[in-house]
Amino acid sequence: MSMTHLKEAMIDEMKDLYSAEQQLAEVLPQMAQKATDPTLKAGFEKHATETQTQIGRLEQAFGLLGETPAAITCEAMKGILKEGKHLMSEDTSPEVKDALLIAAAQKVEHYEITTYGTICTWAKTVGSDDVKELLGQSLNEEELTNQKLSEIAEKGINLKAV
Amino acid sequence: MSMTHLKEAMIDEMKDLYSAEQQLAEVLPQMAQKATDPTLKAGFEKHATETQTQIGRLEQAFGLLGETPAAITCEAMKGILKEGKHLMSEDTSPEVKDALLIAAAQKVEHYEITTYGTICTWAKTVGSDDVKELLGQSLNEEELTNQKLSEIAEKGINLKAV
Numbered sequence A, B: 001m002s003m004t005h006l007k008e009a010m011i012d013e014m015k016d017l018y019s020a021e022q023q024l025a026e027v028l029p030q031m032a033q034k035a036t037d038p039t040l041k042a043g044f045e046k047h048a049t050e051t052q053t054q055i056g057r058l059e060q061a062f063g064l065l066g067e068t069p070a071a072i073t074c075e076a077m078k079g080i081l082k083e084g085k086h087l088m089s090e091d092t093s094p095e096v097k098d099a100l101l102i103a104a105a106q107k108v109e110h111y112e113i114t115t116y117g118t119i120c121t122w123a124k125t126v127g128s129d130d131v132k133e134l135l136g137q138s139l140n141e142e143e144l145t146n147q148k149l150s151e152i153a154e155k156g157i158n159l160k161a162v
Helices: A006-034 A038-064 A075-089 A094-125 A129-161 B006-034 B038-064 B075-089 B094-125 B129-161
Strands: none
Touching: A006 A038, A006 A075, A006 A094, A006 B094, A038 A094, A038 A129, A075 A094, A075 B075, A094 A129, A094 B006, A094 B094, A094 B129, A129 B094, B006 B038, B006 B075, B006 B094, B038 B094, B038 B129, B075 B094, B094 B129
């Protein structure tokens, strides 16, 4: 495989993220189901809907670049979610389970933040301002979700889990 | 397995990170070797040394908690580095390769930032201020490394890669 241009690298990164979002869309409802804290549960449910919107934006972005949406299995998300599923199956108190779910979700968010960040930087560099604009909305959502998870953790769940 | 306390969850997270840092320590010298831009190459070399220090801090932290250092294979880092190794083997121009190396390294940094962040928050919650203090130093280093990578990317490499 030859990739001489940053644009090709960007499209590959979008395929990775398209796979990552699809993998996440399958797991988020389970995370919402396992969560006990009502704010956390509602947060996961909201993010499941957001993830569908983000998948749609990636499809739009492929279109803007004249590409057909395609996924390349995201091994990183596969690993993150493998750990997340393991945590969900562990025998813990509801409070510790919530703390673990937040930790797992923040790993997911950080993966998405860095990947959307890379794509947006590359899109700007190659002059695809429309792609940058579109996926920048998803980047903002991921950053807000991560911040919200930190707030939920710090405000109460961690203290309950001691 | 039963984990009823946040402290046990914290120790498990440290074992995950201990594995992650060890996996990374093996790959960083290859990333330094593959990088063309001298600032990027030097950055990877510096971070390889830092990673050894961070492994030492984790060992110290295990000691502070009365635990023997142990690793649980970090599946997330395994996935991130699997993708990184694939990128390194691809046939690209040196400029695109550098841009890809930065993207891969930022995925690593974000994984470590979120995981050190979780451990530090939990350490504070369970009253292990010494662990929080010690691993907080590693968290700061990871954040600085990530910031530095963004600067290198934005200042020049991405433009050269177009």
